[in-house]
Each structure stands twice: as C-alpha cells, then as structure tokens.
Amino acid sequence: MFDYIIIGAGPGGLGLAYSLNNGKRKVAIIENDKWGGTCPNYGCDPTKVMMAVVEAKARVENLKNQGITGELSLDWKGIRGRKLAITDPLEEKTLAGLQKSGITTLYGTASFTTTGEIQVADKVYKARNYIIATGTRPRQLDIVGKEFLKTSNDFLALEEMPRKVTFIGAGSVSLELAQIAHATGAEVTVIASGDLEIGHFDKEIGEVFLNQLKAEGIVFKENINISKVEKSIDGFVITDKNGHQLLTDLVIAGVGRVANVDLLNLEAVGVGADQSGVFVDEYLQTSHPQIYALGDVISKKQGHFTPVSDFEGRYLGENLVSTDRQPIDYPVIPAVIFGATKLAQVGQLEGEGIKLKSFDLSSWYTYKRINDPVAKMKVAVNDANEIVGAVTVSSVADEVINLLMILIQQKINLLEFDKMISAYPTVASDLGYFY
Numbered sequence: 001m002f003d004y005i006i007i008g009a010g011p012g013g014l015g016l017a018y019s020l021n022n023g024k025r026k027v028a029i030i031e032n033d034k035w036g037g038t039c040p041n042y043g044c045d046p047t048k049v050m051m052a053v054v055e056a057k058a059r060v061e062n063l064k065n066q067g068i069t070g071e072l073s074l075d076w077k078g079i080r081g082r083k084l085a086i087t088d089p090l091e092e093k094t095l096a097g098l099q100k101s102g103i104t105t106l107y108g109t110a111s112f113t114t115t116g117e118i119q120v121a122d123k124v125y126k127a128r129n130y131i132i133a134t135g136t137r138p139r140q141l142d143i144v145g146k147e148f149l150k151t152s153n154d155f156l157a158l159e160e161m162p163r164k165v166t167f168i169g170a171g172s173v174s175l176e177l178a179q180i181a182h183a184t185g186a187e188v189t190v191i192a193s194g195d196l197e198i199g200h201f202d203k204e205i206g207e208v209f210l211n212q213l214k215a216e217g218i219v220f221k222e223n224i225n226i227s228k229v230e231k232s233i234d235g236f237v238i239t240d241k242n243g244h245q246l247l248t249d250l251v252i253a254g255v256g257r258v259a260n261v262d263l264l265n266l267e268a269v270g271v272g273a274d275q276s277g278v279f280v281d282e283y284l285q286t287s288h289p290q291i292y293a294l295g296d297v298i299s300k301k302q303g304h305f306t307p308v309s310d311f312e313g314r315y316l317g318e319n320l321v322s323t324d325r326q327p328i329d330y331p332v333i334p335a336v337i338f339g340a341t342k343l344a345q346v347g348q349l350e351g352e353g354i355k356l357k358s359f360d361l362s363s364w365y366t367y368k369r370i371n372d373p374v375a376k377m378k379v380a381v382n383d384a385n386e387i388v389g390a391v392t393v394s395s396v397a398d399e400v401i402n403l404l405m406i407l408i409q410q411k412i413n414l415l416e417f418d419k420m421i422s423a424y425p426t427v428a429s430d431l432g433y434f435y
C-alpha cells in the first residue's frame with residue numbers, strides 16, 4: 001500500500017513526487033514512455049537547445065557589415081547532435097534521481113480498476129490518493145492520408161532536414177519548429193485553417209511577429225482547409241478543399257494536443273474528462289475524493305507550460321498533506337513563442353481603469369546596440385500606476401517578460417521601482433520607462 005501513486009513522470013508529476021517524498025510517506029510514480037515527460041524529451045528542452053543555434057545565427061546576421069563579414073550557415077546534423085548530447089541523457093538522469101530519493105518507480109501504462117486501484121501490466125497497486133499527471137500528446141488530423149502526417153516528436157528525430165517542409169496549424173509548435181527548419185535551409189510553408197493570428201496574444205503585436213517571420217522567408221497561407229495528403233514520387237501532395245495543391249517533402253501537423261485520458265479507464269472510477277482534459281475543482285480534486293489531477297492533462301484556462309505543471313505539483317504537494325486546505329491561486333503566467341525574434345505576453349491588457357501604452361523600442365539603446373530587426377512593446381498600467389500586463393516582440397522578449405512578470409506579481413509601482421538600480425545597458429534598465 002502506498003500513500004500516493006502519481007501517474008505520469010513529467011514536470012508536474014515529478015514536482016509532486018519530490019514534494020511529497022519526505023522519507024516517511026510511500027510515494028510511487030508510473031511512466032509509460034520517457035522519464036521526465038514531454039518537456040525534456042519532446043518539448044521545451046530539445047526545441048530550445050536547437051533554437052539557441054538559430055538565435056546565435058540571427059544575432060550575428062543582424063550585425064552583418066557593421067563589423068562582421070562572411071557567410072554563416074547552419075548544419076542540421078550539428079544541431080541535432082547538440083540536442084542528442086544535451087537532452088537525451090535527461091531521461092536516464094531523471095530515473096536515477098527518483099530511485100536515489102527512494103520514490104518507487106513503475107514502468108508501464110497505468111489504468112484504474114473497477115475497485116478503484118491502479119493496474120500496471122498484470123499488477124495492481126493501492127494507495128490513499130492517486131494523482132493523474134499524464135499530460136497531452138499531439139492531436140491527429142482526421143483527413144485522407146493522415147498516415148503521412150508527422151508530429152513535433154518526429155521533427156526532433158529527423159536525421160536529415162528535407163528541402164521543403166510544410167506545417168499544418170500556426171500555433172506555438174509550428175511557429176517555433178518552422179523557424180528551426182527555415183534557418184537550417186528548408187523552404188518552409190505554414191498553413192492556417194482560419195485567418196492568420198496567434199491565439200491568446202495581442203493581435204497587433206502578434207502580427208508584427210508574424211510579419212518578421214514572413215520577412216525572414218517563411219511562407220504563410222491562411223484560410224486553407226486541407227482535405228487530403230497523398231504520397232507522390234517527389235514527396236507529398238497536400239490538397240485543400242478548393243483543389244489547390246502543394247508539393248512538399250515533409251508534413252508536420254501542429255494542430256494542438258489532446259489529453260492523455262483514454263488509457264486510464266476513468267469511467268471505472270467515475271472521473272469526468274473529455275479531450276481537453278480531466279475535470280477538477282479549485283483544489284485540483286476530481287469528482288472522486290481520492291483522485292486528483294494536475295498539469296497539462298487537466299481541463300483549464302491556464303496555459304500548458306512546464307512551470308504551470310510544476311507549480312500545480314508543488315501546490316498539491318503542500319495541500320495534500322495540509323490540515324488547512326487552500327484552493328489553488330495561480331500567479332500571472334508569462335507565455336512566450338521562441339525564435340530569433342520572440343513574442344511574449346503576460347497579465348491583462350484590458351479592463352476598467354487600465355491604460356495601454358505602446359512603445360517602438362527599435363531606437364532604444366538596448367535594441368539599437370544589437371540591431372534587432374523589430375522591437376515593440378505594449379504595457380498596461382492601472383489607476384495605481386502599477387503595470388498589470390504587457391506584450392512584446394524582440395530578440396530578448398523572453399527576458400523582458402519575466403522582469404515585467406515580477407513587477408506585476410509583486411505590484412511594484414514606479415515609486416518603488418525607482419528605489420532600485422539596474423545594471424545598464426540591459427532590458428532591466430529600460431523598465432522604469434514603461435510606467
């Protein structure tokens with residue numbers, strides 16, 4: 001008998017396992033694929049290791065003929081080799097870390113039994129509480145030729161970068177991988193089924209980001225509904241509902257992700273869920289009192305990001321053992337689409353008493369110094385002169401947004417900000433001008 005059994009060893013499940021494991025409690029964690037979950041094996045880490053090379057090339061190219069001469073080219077094999085060396089060992093390290101800390105590790109697909117226990121292969125395990133942290137997997141398109149569609153996982157495993165790569169869907173997965181493919185020499189097309197805009201981001205700044213990707217040479221096609229994909233001698237032919245065709249060497253479907261709930265036998269324990277995830281209350285408790293859920297697998301309005309899963313893991317780690325249960329209280333959550341140019345947003349941009357200020361940052365010293373091709377910011381300030389939201393596009397948007405997140409979360413107004421000194425010239429030394 002365990003105290004806690006966690007299903008899924010991604011950032012959420014792992015955060016919870018370590019938080020609950022104090023030597024006295026018996027904690028088990030179950031994984032049916034790679035220890036560490038999506039982020040280190042198929043998501044954040046490998047994509048950002050690859051992106052670092054794309055960013056470095058752009059940084060140099062932005063200063064070309066301003067003291068830098070010569071041609072640069074990226075080599076996919078080298079980029080992939082870097083990824084293999086940095087992120088592939090993480091799986092083994094994660095498993096070793098769990099075993100060293102005394103957490104029981106079980107390998108296999110977990111599902112609930114009709115008596116409310118957990119089954120893995122032919123063994124049944126019992127616990128006081130069960131926590132579902134099974135994440136998501138790429139959504140598959142139900143079209144003719146769906147067997148020819150590849151996913152982000154397949155992209156990361158490519159041995160060669162094909163000459164022509166097409167992405168279906170213009171969300172974060174496609175927009176990041178499209179930049180990597182394009183920088184390594186592929187002709188890249190991104191197909192959006194509706195108008196080209198990035199959900200959850202400010203429309204105007206999102207458009208600046210997309211225009212920059214277009215200026216770099218990525219081709220976007222909007223309002224295209226794909227009806228079939230066929231194999232031809234030269235590659236694959238994508239046909240849309242109007243009969244237009246596109247020839248390509250590789251098709252990646254980046255059309256969202258679905259919750260890993262189907263193998264869990266949730267009906268047996270009466271836990272509600274659909275493709276968007278497991279239904280939980282503000283304590284991350286499901287309709288079954290012994291079963292909780294966290295991370296990407298839950299149906300929620302918060303973004304599907306590693307630090308959110310980790311936050312939920314740490315929240316449950318405290319709440320499950322506390323006599324004074326508190327509902328989860330999410331802080332502001334930054335979202336970033338990475339690339340040589342990055343798009344980043346945090347907090348709220350509209351609401352009562354909120355003023356939105358726009359800044360063209362390209363002439364600011366921080367950005368002029370590195371000659372960023374685009375640098376813009378919108379900041380939302382409330383009546384109390386506190387920053388409550390921001391959206392920005394530039395090569396350093398990921399760093400700026402985290403600093404703005406701290407100002408928002410800590411409600412630091414200009415008076416308090418002015419009591420601090422930031423190193424200059426850095427993105428931090430610009431912050432006072434945004435109030």
Ligand SMILES: Cc1cc2nc3c(=O)[nH]c(=O)nc-3n(C[C@H](O)[C@H](O)[C@H](O)COP(=O)(O)OP(=O)(O)OC[C@H]3O[C@@H](n4cnc5c(N)ncnc54)[C@H](O)[C@@H]3O)c2cc1C
Nearest residue numbers: 008010011012032037038039043044110135295296305306
């Ligand atoms: C291409 C890509 C890039 C990304 N980039 C970023 C980024 O830059 N920054 C960021 O914050 N987020 C990023 N994300 C999102 C991030 O990876 C996820 O938000 C994060 O991994 C979610 O953690 P989790 O623990 O909730 O789920 P997961 O990491 O998905 O872990 C769930 C685990 O449960 C296992 N599992 C599923 N079903 C069962 C079962 N029945 N039995 C046993 N085990 C099971 C799965 O194999 C998996 O290992 C990216 C995602 C993708 C796909």
Ligand SMILES: NC(=O)c1ccc[n+]([C@@H]2O[C@H](COP(=O)([O-])OP(=O)(O)OC[C@H]3O[C@@H](n4cnc5c(N)ncnc54)[C@H](O)[C@@H]3O)[C@@H](O)[C@H]2O)c1
Nearest residue numbers: 168169170171172173174192193254255256257304336337
């Ligand atoms: N930097 C990051 O933090 C990062 C990077 C990559 C992925 N992620 C996470 O991974 C998750 C999945 O990303 P994603 O890009 O797969 O999903 P997404 O939901 O961000 O985007 C999917 C896109 O596909 C489009 N789409 C859906 N059906 C389509 C169709 N039939 N034809 C064409 N387009 C279609 C949608 O309109 C949407 O624009 C996200 O939740 C995201 O949070 C995060």
